[in-house]
Amino acid sequence: MNNSFTPYNRILMGPGPSNVHPRVLKALSKPALGHLDPQFIGLMDEIKELLKYTFKTENEATFVLSGPGSLGMEASLINLIQPGDKVVVCVGGYFANRMTQIVEKIGGKLVVVKEMWGRVIDPNKLEDALKQNPDTKVVAFVHAETSTGALSDIKTLSEIAHKYGAMVIADTVTSLGAVEVRIDEWEIDAAYSCSQKGLACVAGMSPITFSPRAVEHIKNRNIPVQSWFNDLNLILSYWNGPRKRAYHHTAPSNQFYGLHEALLLLKEEGIDNSWKRHKTNSDKLVARLKEIGLEPLVPESERIPNLLTIKIPDGVDELKVRTDLLNKHNLEIGAGLGELAGKVWRIGLMGYNSNEKMIDYCINSLKDVLK
Amino acid sequence: MNNSFTPYNRILMGPGPSNVHPRVLKALSKPALGHLDPQFIGLMDEIKELLKYTFKTENEATFVLSGPGSLGMEASLINLIQPGDKVVVCVGGYFANRMTQIVEKIGGKLVVVKEMWGRVIDPNKLEDALKQNPDTKVVAFVHAETSTGALSDIKTLSEIAHKYGAMVIADTVTSLGAVEVRIDEWEIDAAYSCSQKGLACVAGMSPITFSPRAVEHIKNRNIPVQSWFNDLNLILSYWNGPRKRAYHHTAPSNQFYGLHEALLLLKEEGIDNSWKRHKTNSDKLVARLKEIGLEPLVPESERIPNLLTIKIPDGVDELKVRTDLLNKHNLEIGAGLGELAGKVWRIGLMGYNSNEKMIDYCINSLKDVLK
Numbered sequence: 001m002n003n004s005f006t007p008y009n010r011i012l013m014g015p016g017p018s019n020v021h022p023r024v025l026k027a028l029s030k031p032a033l034g035h036l037d038p039q040f041i042g043l044m045d046e047i048k049e050l051l052k053y054t055f056k057t058e059n060e061a062t063f064v065l066s067g068p069g070s071l072g073m074e075a076s077l078i079n080l081i082q083p084g085d086k087v088v089v090c091v092g093g094y095f096a097n098r099m100t101q102i103v104e105k106i107g108g109k110l111v112v113v114k115e116m117w118g119r120v121i122d123p124n125k126l127e128d129a130l131k132q133n134p135d136t137k138v139v140a141f142v143h144a145e146t147s148t149g150a151l152s153d154i155k156t157l158s159e160i161a162h163k164y165g166a167m168v169i170a171d172t173v174t175s176l177g178a179v180e181v182r183i184d185e186w187e188i189d190a191a192y193s194c195s196q197k198g199l200a201c202v203a204g205m206s207p208i209t210f211s212p213r214a215v216e217h218i219k220n221r222n223i224p225v226q227s228w229f230n231d232l233n234l235i236l237s238y239w240n241g242p243r244k245r246a247y248h249h250t251a252p253s254n255q256f257y258g259l260h261e262a263l264l265l266l267k268e269e270g271i272d273n274s275w276k277r278h279k280t281n282s283d284k285l286v287a288r289l290k291e292i293g294l295e296p297l298v299p300e301s302e303r304i305p306n307l308l309t310i311k312i313p314d315g316v317d318e319l320k321v322r323t324d325l326l327n328k329h330n331l332e333i334g335a336g337l338g339e340l341a342g343k344v345w346r347i348g349l350m351g352y353n354s355n356e357k358m359i360d361y362c363i364n365s366l367k368d369v370l371k
Numbered sequence: 372m373n374n375s376f377t378p379y380n381r382i383l384m385g386p387g388p389s390n391v392h393p394r395v396l397k398a399l400s401k402p403a404l405g406h407l408d409p410q411f412i413g414l415m416d417e418i419k420e421l422l423k424y425t426f427k428t429e430n431e432a433t434f435v436l437s438g439p440g441s442l443g444m445e446a447s448l449i450n451l452i453q454p455g456d457k458v459v460v461c462v463g464g465y466f467a468n469r470m471t472q473i474v475e476k477i478g479g480k481l482v483v484v485k486e487m488w489g490r491v492i493d494p495n496k497l498e499d500a501l502k503q504n505p506d507t508k509v510v511a512f513v514h515a516e517t518s519t520g521a522l523s524d525i526k527t528l529s530e531i532a533h534k535y536g537a538m539v540i541a542d543t544v545t546s547l548g549a550v551e552v553r554i555d556e557w558e559i560d561a562a563y564s565c566s567q568k569g570l571a572c573v574a575g576m577s578p579i580t581f582s583p584r585a586v587e588h589i590k591n592r593n594i595p596v597q598s599w600f601n602d603l604n605l606i607l608s609y610w611n612g613p614r615k616r617a618y619h620h621t622a623p624s625n626q627f628y629g630l631h632e633a634l635l636l637l638k639e640e641g642i643d644n645s646w647k648r649h650k651t652n653s654d655k656l657v658a659r660l661k662e663i664g665l666e667p668l669v670p671e672s673e674r675i676p677n678l679l680t681i682k683i684p685d686g687v688d689e690l691k692v693r694t695d696l697l698n699k700h701n702l703e704i705g706a707g708l709g710e711l712a713g714k715v716w717r718i719g720l721m722g723y724n725s726n727e728k729m730i731d732y733c734i735n736s737l738k739d740v741l742k
Contacts, residue, residue: 002635002638003635004394004398004631004632004635005398005401005414005417005628005631005632006401007401007402007403007404007410007411007414007624007628008402008404008410009402010402010403010404010405010408012403012404012405014405016621017403017404017405017406017621017624019402019403020402020403023375025400025401025402025625026400027375027376028399028400028625029396029397029399029400030376030377030378030396031378031379031380031381031390031391031396032378032381032383032388032390032391032567032573032574033378033379033381033383033388034381034383034385034388034703035388035574037381037697037703038697039378039379040378043376043378046376066438066439066442066575067437067438067442067600068437068620068621068622068623069620069621070599070600070619070620070621071437071438071600071620073599074598074599074600098599101599102599105595105596105597105598105599105602106597194621196403196621202403202623202624202625202626203403203406203621203622203623203624203625204437204575204621204622204623204625204626205623224476225476226476226477226597227445227476227598228441228444228445228469228472228473228476229438229441229442229445231476247708248441249439249440249441249442250387250388250439250440250441250565250567250574250575251439251574251575252439252573252574252575252576252626253378253388253573253574254396254399254573254574254575254629255573255575255623255626257376257378258625260375260376261375261376264373264374264375267373326408326409332405332408337618
């Protein structure tokens with residue numbers, strides 16, 4: 001209570017946060033800057049450009065929210081949806097389910113496309129729902145469902161939504177930086193992510209992007225956005241002010257230093273190379289897990305490479321395994337969430353951690369505690 | 372764009388952020404921890420206790436929101452107010468005005484008690500408004516109005532509100548840590564602050580506290596809280612879970628390290644000593660400013676010690692002065708905001724910066740650019 005805090009130097013192989021590059025940690029402790037300092041505005045502009053590179057977009061409304069990924073989820077939904085709007089949410093896991101809760105809080109008319117947890121969203125089910133609900137305004141889904149390990153076909157889902165005239169919101173929390181994401185090519189109207197997974201930064205920020213069509217729609221809403229903090233019209237006057245930036249909130253300067261450095265590392269590697277690295281190392285990890293008798297829940301073609309759900313073998317005390325990993329090996333892996341609680345572990349191999357050394361560490365630790 | 376970012380080591384004497392203690396900066400770059408790691412839950416418990424000390428409260432619902440002070444403003448209002456509720460907001464500046472915007476977004480019935488910018492809220496005006504609006508559910512006001520430099524009498528305002536059966540929301544963004552704040556003694560139902568002013572931490576977090584009465588009220592709302600991210604019922608299951616903490620969002624571990632260290636520094640000094648230090652140094656700064664012909668806007672008895680609004684002398688180009696201070700002396704002071712834009716500068720002397728050395732630096736720099 002009266003002492004400075006010294007965290008264990010954990011090996012973080014859960015669903016995120018993952019370990020952070022030393023360059024990013026170092027950036028966090030640089031001197032603070034004012035949120036309207038010309039040098040800081042310059043940093044914001046660089047972050048914007050780096051995020052456009054990362055999201056593969058030319059959207060001018062590309063920036064970072066000063067809060068975690070779940071704030072990004074709320075911001076995307078609350079800006080694009082007006083009370084009474086019909087919204088189709090494709091639900092095959094915990095995070096898509098959270099989307100439905102937010103849609104209900106906003107007062108949207110919710111239509112759920114239900115999928116089995118651990119499988120990708122079936123595009124035919126979305127098409128059926130849209131045929132029955134041609135007045136749908138927005139289709140929302142999770143690209144990489146962190147609770148199940150399933151990677152849905154964002155391109156196809158987006159095509160179907162647009163065919164029926166709906167706008168598309170995609171959760172790219174666990175995919176951005178680690179898995180192919182192409183906002184412009186796939187015509188995503190709003191996408192948000194987090195800082196602590198594929199981007200390999202500390203937690204607490206939410207990169208977000210809106211298409212010009214989405215921005216136009218938000219500007220022309222009949223009912224004002226039901227949040228002040230998340231109102232895109234207000235936020236953009238700070239991030240994209242025409243000449244002078246208008247004060248909106250006090251941006252967390254040191255968090256932004258960290259994000260800038262993490263995005264720079266990603267650009268130095270090349271984002272396509274990062275996608276390849278995550279896939280290659282994931283394949284290696286899966287092969288090694290199989291060798292010790294552990295099987296992924298999700299079929300190979302539907303699997304998020306950087307976040308694996310692993311079936312808990314019969315007779316194994318899953319909590320004891322996680323506790324032993326933490327206490328004996330300083331290794332964090334994730335528990336199952338929602339419907340999959342007690343049924344799977346979640347093993348992340350993301351960002352700075354996606355390398356052979358971490359694979360070895362994970363396998364050797366698991367071998368020890370499972371023996 | 373392709374280089375690591377190196378911020379100038381600014382002297383931050385605007386309305387916040389202020390400079391950060393080296394111990395806090397160092398804490399930021401410690402290794403990240405998972406948001407459900409037992410060690411991290413322990414850190415959250417310590418932060419809670421330190422915040423109770425800082426707010427002078429025993430409220431169990433005392434914690435930190437993972438976003439800046441303006442998120443805290445929205446969270447306080449959106450949890451306590453239901454659509455249709457009558458809400459009195461006392462407005463004598465920019466930030467109280469922001470409260471009215473949020474109340475309207477929530478669908479509250481807004482009653483404004485208007486005060487002159489630069490003066491404290493007149494308690495009689497509040498009493499008159501409540502006499503005319505006996506069905507008022509919530510009274511909201513700003514303790515230390517950052518846009519004007521006026522420090523309202525939070526104790527008296529709270530007494531009047533309770534006399535008429537209303538709950539009280541107080542903005543303590545610029546007061547907490549630097550000016551006397553006593554949540555329990557003054558019976559404040561909800562108060563929020565920020566991390567980068569009196570607490571001398573980096574920006575991006577919002578300490579917040581709710582009275583047991585407020586928590587009970589929120590639990591029993593007829594209409595669910597119109598935000599998922601800010602829904603106290605959900606957040607408390609993470610911060611105050613009965614046995615096990617439920618996942619809500621991924622907390623920004625490294626930001627929390629910084630806040631913990633900053634709160635520890637405040638406790639080491641003793642909060643009463645911190646209040647005294649801010650007052651003593653403020654008096655010295657005001658005396659020195661007067662020597663060089665600069666006058667505070669706010670009468671002495673109504674003044675926020677740690678944030679002074681200084682009248683811009685006739686014939687002085689205010690923007691040029693601020694630009695020269697920044698470029699020649701690496702010193703940031705604040706511009707006027709809203710009605711006071713172009714009429715005042717805002718000089719902060721807060722947290723780690725509230726000391727004689729900074730007073731000298733500020734006066735000498737001002738002398739140079741004003742000569």
